[in-house]
Amino acid sequence: MAATVETIEKVRELSEYKHGFVTEIDEERAPKGLNEDIVRFISAKKEEPEWLLEWRLKAFRHWRDRLLPAAEPTWARVSFPPIDFQDSYYFSAPKMKELNSLDEVDPELLATYAKLGIPLKEQEVLAGVKNIAIDAVFDSVSVATTFKKKLQEMGIIFGSFSDAVKEHPELVRKYLGSVVPYTDNFYAALNSAVFSDGSFAYIPPGVRCPMELSTYFRINASNTGQFERTLVIADKGAHVSYLEGCTAPQRDENQLHAAVVELVALDDAEVKYSTVQNWYPGDAEGKGGIYNFVTKRGACKGVNSKISWTQVETGSAITWKYPSCILQGDNSVGEFYSVAITNNHQQADTGTKMVHIGRNTRSTIISKGISAGKSQNTYRGLVRIGPRAEGARNYTQCDSLLMGDACEAHTTPYIEVKNRSAQVEHEATTSKISEDQLFYLRQRGLDAEDAVSMIVNGFCKQVLQELPMEFAVEAQKLVAISLEGSVG
């Protein structure tokens, strides 16, 4: 048997999605379907102020009247049957009363997060040496935030989006939609209308956040869309590193996840945003799995500011996401480091936009796409240098690795330069895992699976090394697990 075939067989056995369990918990749901009443219902449930309801309604009407008639965007290299937006629930929350401390969180819920390896309890966090504050989002509602008090002492606000609306409405109102307006795109408009919760972080001027802030998303209820909203603001001279992880149970139907993440960096501020996305990818035949249609964008509003995106995308049936940077402030820096792995019937169309507006703005794009099985993997990126972006520079590197002969990799870079002093570089490679490398490693004692994992992790290293330590090891393992039934 050829090593490649053998590897495919072996790795296939590994292929069970580890987070595919369902938690039995009382859920409170809005009625099925989507209309103005549902939007009002969600807003009322969350006891929101009038201005927020108005904003939601504007977004909803824009979506319903302007976007829906033209149907979902089709420019991405992904295909799926039309989504019936009336056949889904738009709000689902674990039933719970007001919580005063973590101890009051439903033990079932805590057990779920424990199963996922998320240390919700502060003691566990401390005992585990991990220095991470976590906001856990279960279906649509943020259930617990660790370390809140400790952060408060430094003036850092970190918690659920709903709490922020209640406690810091002026900040939310100022920045909500300032980076991703509800008119931005189909899914951003939908999210703006029905988002139910998410995370909010604000780092005051000059403060360096002493720990990683983290959100953990989990979709539990069936037939539910998850629409969370994350807003991170680093005020002048502030620094923050933010981690995001995701899992979902194994289900036959496709579930929609349409999140919006907005980052704001003011003068001299820095935001590092890392994602390990491991939503359920569907089974080997392509049944089920999450539609991950996410809008992520950061605005370097201030001079010398920096926003850095790092993503490891291994899950979801379909990934449609372009974490981007608007480099408005002079000397601001945007970075995008991405590993996207697709296997079986997964489809990914992912990349970034670097929009250079300010002078001497710099951006770096490192994208590593790995396609296996019958999957489709597309890098789509835009580098735009505006007329005033004197001295702007961009470096882009896109590498694709193919495994087997039934997958596809595509690279679609758009480059628009309107300033003569700009320097833009683009490098791209496409390769297959070589028999020579596999044989070399096996001759040294590694089995075929470990050999593939080592080669692929090496291929992704430039990106993985950008992850915070806490995530790097997990991501390496995930890279290995995701390649079930691959190699060629």
Added chain:
Amino acid sequence: MLEIKNLHVTVGGKEILHGIDLFLNGGQVHAVMGPNGSGKSTLAYVLAGRDGYEVTKGEIVFDGKDLNAMTPEERAHAGVFLAFQYPVEIPGVSGLNFLKSALNEVRKGRGESELDAVDFLKLMRERVSELKMDEALLKRPVNVGFSGGEKKRNEILQMSLLEPRLAVLDETDSGLDIDALRIVAEGVNSLRSPKRAMLVITHYQRLLSYIVPDKVHILAGGKIIAEGGKELAMELEEKGYAMFGVTDEAA
């Protein structure tokens, strides 16, 4: 230790080795010499179990086991080591990480405990200094940007760490200048042991001035056409492969 009996090997539907017999005992060093295209590398690859090298007839018995029934990694665990003619580059994988994984896999295969980072580093440093290598090389990705000599020395380092029972050196002298050749040969000689057998595959005699073999086999056209002591290699050096009526394209 190694018994190759009437070995026929096909690559891509074409028979390359037409019945090889070769016996190698522990502690012995045998040389296989031959012109280009004689099947030397095929012999190396078939011993290591490379895909596409199909044994159609005959057998390879190693320590009483049928080598041909084993996967490449099982052979590695059993103590078969191949020093590659062209060591492969593995971008992004640090030499240290690679060596540690390989060593621990082989140790597990031998039923030994895995080494932790501290013990591994200690052992690795010893071996690196024995081979007069620069440790900094190992922090770089495996073989990436290495010179020919560095790659070959890296192979010998792996051999010294993995402590194989049977080491097959496939044209380890190719691409080396005389200084690098001497260092590599010294490394190999230091690994000679009564418990270890070596099969040194080479085109030229010069390597055998440094690594003196117990026996020399001349391979041509997929068959062993002559055997003898180290003097055979000397004679070959003088008279060329023509002495066996064989033309050597590279000569």
